[in-house]
Amino acid sequence: MQNENLKPARKKIPRNKIAEQQPASRIKNFSEVELGFTTEQALLESERCLMCKKPKCTDGCPVEIDIKGFIELIKEKRFSEALEKIREKNTMPGICGRVCPQEDQCEKTCILGIKNEPVAIGKLERFLADYGIKNSKNNSQGDTGLKNNNSKKIKAAVIGAGPAGLTCAGELAKMGYAVTLFEALHKEGGVLVYGIPEFRLPKSIVEGEVEYVKSLGVEIKLNSIVGKTYTIDEILESGYSSIFIATGAGLPYFLGIPGENLNGVYSANEYLTRVNLMKGYLFPAWDTPVKKASIVSVIGGGNVALDSARTAKRLGAEKVYLIYRRSEVEMPGRIEEIKHAREEGIEMVFLTNPVEIKGENGWIKKITCIRMELGEPDESGRRRPVKIPGSEYDIDTGIAVIAIGQGANPVLTQTSPDIGLNKWGNIIADDIGKTNKKGVFAGGDIVTGAATVILAMGAGKVAARAMDNYMKTGVW
Amino acid sequence: MCADTVSLIIFSPVIASKAKAGQFVVVRASEEGERIPLTIAESDAAAGTINLTILKRGKTSSLLCSLNKGDYITDVAGPLGIPSEIEKFGTVCIIGGGVGIAPTVPIIKAMKEAGNYVISIIGARNCSGLIFEDTIKKYSDQYHVCTDDGSMGYKGFVSGFLSQYLKENPGKKPDRVVAIGPVLMMKAVCDVTGPGGIKTIVSLNPIMVDGTGMCGSCRVEVDGKTRFGCVDGPEFDGHLVDFGLLNSRLNIYCDEEKVSNEKYMEKHECKMKI
Numbered sequence: 001m002q003n004e005n006l007k008p009a010r011k012k013i014p015r016n017k018i019a020e021q022q023p024a025s026r027i028k029n030f031s032e033v034e035l036g037f038t039t040e041q042a043l044l045e046s047e048r049c050l051m052c053k054k055p056k057c058t059d060g061c062p063v064e065i066d067i068k069g070f071i072e073l074i075k076e077k078r079f080s081e082a083l084e085k086i087r088e089k090n091t092m093p094g095i096c097g098r099v100c101p102q103e104d105q106c107e108k109t110c111i112l113g114i115k116n117e118p119v120a121i122g123k124l125e126r127f128l129a130d131y132g133i134k135n136s137k138n139n140s141q142g143d144t145g146l147k148n149n150n151s152k153k154i155k156a157a158v159i160g161a162g163p164a165g166l167t168c169a170g171e172l173a174k175m176g177y178a179v180t181l182f183e184a185l186h187k188e189g190g191v192l193v194y195g196i197p198e199f200r201l202p203k204s205i206v207e208g209e210v211e212y213v214k215s216l217g218v219e220i221k222l223n224s225i226v227g228k229t230y231t232i233d234e235i236l237e238s239g240y241s242s243i244f245i246a247t248g249a250g251l252p253y254f255l256g257i258p259g260e261n262l263n264g265v266y267s268a269n270e271y272l273t274r275v276n277l278m279k280g281y282l283f284p285a286w287d288t289p290v291k292k293a294s295i296v297s298v299i300g301g302g303n304v305a306l307d308s309a310r311t312a313k314r315l316g317a318e319k320v321y322l323i324y325r326r327s328e329v330e331m332p333g334r335i336e337e338i339k340h341a342r343e344e345g346i347e348m349v350f351l352t353n354p355v356e357i358k359g360e361n362g363w364i365k366k367i368t369c370i371r372m373e374l375g376e377p378d379e380s381g382r383r384r385p386v387k388i389p390g391s392e393y394d395i396d397t398g399i400a401v402i403a404i405g406q407g408a409n410p411v412l413t414q415t416s417p418d419i420g421l422n423k424w425g426n427i428i429a430d431d432i433g434k435t436n437k438k439g440v441f442a443g444g445d446i447v448t449g450a451a452t453v454i455l456a457m458g459a460g461k462v463a464a465r466a467m468d469n470y471m472k473t474g475v476w
Numbered sequence: 477m478c479a480d481t482v483s484l485i486i487f488s489p490v491i492a493s494k495a496k497a498g499q500f501v502v503v504r505a506s507e508e509g510e511r512i513p514l515t516i517a518e519s520d521a522a523a524g525t526i527n528l529t530i531l532k533r534g535k536t537s538s539l540l541c542s543l544n545k546g547d548y549i550t551d552v553a554g555p556l557g558i559p560s561e562i563e564k565f566g567t568v569c570i571i572g573g574g575v576g577i578a579p580t581v582p583i584i585k586a587m588k589e590a591g592n593y594v595i596s597i598i599g600a601r602n603c604s605g606l607i608f609e610d611t612i613k614k615y616s617d618q619y620h621v622c623t624d625d626g627s628m629g630y631k632g633f634v635s636g637f638l639s640q641y642l643k644e645n646p647g648k649k650p651d652r653v654v655a656i657g658p659v660l661m662m663k664a665v666c667d668v669t670g671p672g673g674i675k676t677i678v679s680l681n682p683i684m685v686d687g688t689g690m691c692g693s694c695r696v697e698v699d700g701k702t703r704f705g706c707v708d709g710p711e712f713d714g715h716l717v718d719f720g721l722l723n724s725r726l727n728i729y730c731d732e733e734k735v736s737n738e739k740y741m742e743k744h745e746c747k748m749k750i
Contacts (some may be wrong), residue, residue: 269692
């Protein structure tokens with residue numbers, strides 16, 4: 001103890017800044033905005049870690065990564081081992097290092113952050129993941145080692161190849177189960193491929209993580225819509241001992257105002273799916289088109305709204321408005337993404353809400369908005385926006401993207417009426433993912449409503465453990 | 477079969493065993509391809525096959541029409557949508573126009589098997605566009621043909637024939653009409669059946685991306701409410717459908733479709749000149 005107190009004062013190293021594409025050039029391409037730490041930066045950043053005896057950062061991590069442990073390994077330049085340390089708890093560091101809201105999780109609880117800026121834990125995680133990709137030429141141990149004898153194993157099914165489903169499938173495969181992962185779309189990744197844009201999460205990173213899960217022996221059935229192609233009961237009857245439902249939040253909300261079905265009005269889901277999954281930004285080399293306009297208005301204040309706005313900019317819009325009914329402090333989007341959006345020239349229109357969309361010949365021309373002021377706090381603790389009577393005004397716009405959230409997609413649950421739902425249509429599951437139907441677990445956005453990638457992954461992991469327990473003991 | 481219309485028989489045992497009348501699949505014709513919905517024309521659970529009948533119109537349909545026996549199709553997902561409402565209504569009049577004749581086939585069969593008196597009316601531009609005639613005849617109590625040019629049967633649109641038929645048979649009002657085809661045809665049929673209050677079901681074909689309710693591209697207005705064609709449909713009460721909006725939304729990507737098609741034609745010019 002005494003020795004500790006006698007340590008010389010730690011040299012103050014400022015938080016390392018990650019290199020980024022400059023705004024002027026990046027708005028002309030879909031390549032990743034952040035370029036990642038150099039080895040020198042990563043080493044320097046790791047020196048900033050206080051190596052707390054009782055690290056608080058891990059408490060802030062939904063999947064409990066041994067953060068101090070991996071940073072210590074970085075310090076010693078043992079990068080492969082550091083990556084393995086993360087992979088013990090998280091199979092997708094390349095994704096989490098990029099899209100986790102670290103400022104609300106591990107970095108929020110970092111002791112260094114009390115007086116200074118916290119350690120850039122997310123950037124270090126990303127550094128290791130990228131290091132792993134660069135150095136993974138012959139690193140496919142899973143290919144031969146684990147992928148065998150599936151016919152003799154106990155079968156488990158996972159519905160939905162997004163963050164929760166991929167995590168759960170990977171965990172179950174590691175435990176020795178024969179896992180089949182059913183995916184409705186023609187490509188794996190869920191929101192990671194249809195929702196989050198290339199410039200924030202390159203699809204090659206997602207493909208790498210999917211390959212890893214496949215290398216563990218997981219069989220993936222694409223184009224399989226559970227609820228249509230198969231039902232939950234059919235899957236159970238065909239020899240699967242347990243099922244994990246991770247179908248995500250796949251039902252876009254609209255504003256419910258006049259003119260919303262005019263041409264040129266998109267849900268964020270459609271806009272982003274056209275651009276990301278269907279590669280609409282590469283039209284006509286790829287077949288799926290997406291409309292472009294010189295003025296684009298995005299409605300909403302979350303990450304999906306920010307992604308849509310920044311996508312519109314990259315598709316060539318001169319002016320992009322982000323129209324949000326509350327003020328900046330209430331924005332649910334990540335601070336980093338708000339900053340990026342501002343740098344790219346996205347104009348934030350706060351305390352403003354659309355009341356009508358006006359068109360001409362079937363196409364959107366204007367959005368009539370009303371100004372809002374903040375009233376008393378609502379259930380979410382944020383101050384409720386209240387309309388200012390008579391403050392309506394028009395915003396000219398060629399395209400509108402509605403990004404005000406999404407509900408639970410009913411395609412699966414409609415055909416499994418015995419699975420309990422809450423009033424919003426989300427599946428009711430307990431802390432370990434158990435639903436009211438024997439053998440059936442659920443997790444991720446279909447349970448919680450739209451949340452974060454890491455929370456979904458956490459749910460997938462917890463459920464895998466619970467499924468293992470159920471399949472071993474038969475106790476429900 | 478009509479030169480511009482091709483039937484693909486696709487081996488997909490799971491979809492074939494599940495498909496019900498009125499349902500569709502989402503198809504991708506290539507790795508870079510768009511996702512398009514196609515209503516299932518026939519499904520054979522025993523053989524494990526489904527029949528998709530496609531009118532060559534743009535790039536994707538041309539690509540699909542250029543497939544040969546033994547080829548693979550990149551992606552087929554389904555069956556999607558709510559199946560047709562099939563029960564014994566009494567007399568059911570089923571109307572198919574153009575390539576829309578194909579999806580009437582399973583409905584005609586199912587309606588007949590449910591014990592209905594089935595009147596089938598099919599129409600096309602000319603006699604070469606009349607498809608599935610033998611199957612439709614087999615399952616229909618009455619079978620009527622219309623061609624725009626009069627090359628076979630009644631000269632004119634199916635709606636014109638229906639109007640005449642209803643006038644000539646005042647005591648035999650159908651208990652239900654099902655109409656599938658171009659938007660204008662479905663609207664015209666609804667205009668004919670509206671005054672007599674004959675329940676008329678139409679199958680809508682809005683632009684879709686995922687086909688599972690995720691994107692909302694296929695928004696239609698029915699009875700003043702926004703519905704999703706993919707998960708709430710594709711069949712709706714025709715008298716409540718906003719056909720103007722449907723038509724407008726179907727034309728969103730006209731310019732882009734042209735670009736795609738021209739590019740495709742350039743590449744395949746030699747083939748197209750034949």
